[in-house]
Amino acid sequence: MTESLRLCRLLQLASPVLPVGAYSYSQGLEWAVERSVVADQASAGRWIGDVMAHGVGDLELKLLKEFMDCWRGGDAERARELNGLFLASRESAELRAETVQMGFSLTRLLEDWDGVPRGNIAALRAMAEPGFPAAWACAAAAFDLPAAQALAAYLWSWLENQVMAAVKLVPLGQTAGQRLLAGLGPRIPPLVEAALADGPGCNFAPMLAIASARHEIQYSRLFRS
Numbered sequence: 001m002t003e004s005l006r007l008c009r010l011l012q013l014a015s016p017v018l019p020v021g022a023y024s025y026s027q028g029l030e031w032a033v034e035r036s037v038v039a040d041q042a043s044a045g046r047w048i049g050d051v052m053a054h055g056v057g058d059l060e061l062k063l064l065k066e067f068m069d070c071w072r073g074g075d076a077e078r079a080r081e082l083n084g085l086f087l088a089s090r091e092s093a094e095l096r097a098e099t100v101q102m103g104f105s106l107t108r109l110l111e112d113w114d115g116v117p118r119g120n121i122a123a124l125r126a127m128a129e130p131g132f133p134a135a136w137a138c139a140a141a142a143f144d145l146p147a148a149q150a151l152a153a154y155l156w157s158w159l160e161n162q163v164m165a166a167v168k169l170v171p172l173g174q175t176a177g178q179r180l181l182a183g184l185g186p187r188i189p190p191l192v193e194a195a196l197a198d199g200p201g202c203n204f205a206p207m208l209a210i211a212s213a214r215h216e217i218q219y220s221r222l223f224r225s
Contacts, residue, residue, distance in 0.1 A: 001115075001144055009143040013136065014153040016160055020105040020132070025098045026165040026223035027051070028211030033169040034218060037211075041176045044166040048159065049184055051208055056158050057191035059089060059201035060133060061151050067137030068147060076123035083127050083134045091209035094216050094225035099131040106135035116142040151192045159184055165223065 001009075016023065029047065032038040038047045063086050070079040090096035107124045110116045120138050124130045133154075140150040160181065167177040195201070212225060 006143060006145060009139075010145055010149055010153050013139055013143075013145075013150075014157040016157070016164070018106075018157075019109065020102040021224075022102060022157070022161050023164070024223060025161070025225040026169065026215075027095065027098070027162070027225055028208050028215055029162060029165050030169055030221050030223045031211045031215040031218055033166075034221075038166065038170065040170065041172055041180060044163075044170060044172065045180050045183060048162045048166065048180070049187065051162070051205060052155065052159060052184065052187065053191065054205045055203045055208060057155055057188075058195070059203035060086070061155060061191065061195035062201035064133045064137050064140075064151060064154055065147050065195060067134055068141045068150065071117075071120050071138045071141035074119065076120070076126070079123060079134060080127055083129075083131050086131045086133055087129060089203055092212040092216065092225075095209075095212050098225045099133070100129045102132040103130040103135045106132060106139070110135065110139055110142075113139070113142075147196060148192055151195055152188050155188050155191060156185070159188070168222065 012018070029038065032047055038044050063082055067079060067082055070076070070082065087096060087099070090099060103124075107121065107130055110121055110124070116139060120142065124135055124138060127134065136154060137150075140154075145153075163177050163180045163184075166172055166180070167174065172180075215221065215223075215225060
């Protein structure tokens with residue numbers, strides 16, 4: 001695979017039009033807006049930045065890297081164990097349903113893509129509920145993406161979805177959304193570097209868990225989580 005094609009595959013996996021339904025989830029942000037915890041650009045930046053640093057950018061990125069190693073090495077059993085660990089880290093029913101739905105959708109998509117080992121797809125299918133990181137890492141490994149680039153793209157995609165949710169919910173203008181991306185984007189490389197280093201990950205973010213659980217019973221809402 002040429003470097004140009006690797007870049008195209010990386011952009012494809014990070015694209016907001018990847019048909020996995022990511023745009024329909026706010027991961028508790030909608031409840032934070034409902035309760036005025038997030039009310040403007042500054043508070044949106046604090047909320048999204050904290051979730052990125054203490055949740056997705058820590059444990060999730062570390063698991064993503066290990067998933068990629070498993071798929072490259074054909075270690076389906078370890079991938080299954082990691083998937084169980086990730087699902088156990090989802091503190092609310094919504095967060096669990098979100099990753100399972102997105103993982104299922106991406107697994108179906110991978111079946112139509114050339115270059116993804118059939119054995120890895122079969123291993124995903126053998127998992128009772130493949131989470132999104134497991135399926136995403138399967139694609140990243142199949143396309144031979146460098147780990148650092150893959151982790152940065154995964155986190156950027158999450159960040160972009162969160163900012164677009166804030167643009168709709170607060171609401172913020174498109175320019176404010178770009179300012180958020182410009183301000184939060186530089187935080188991604190250090191998080192990727194930390195995720196590639198040895199050591200356990202952590203997703204201790206109790207307010208996120210509370211926000212997601214409260215969102216489950218929120219009366220009026222636009223997003224599924």
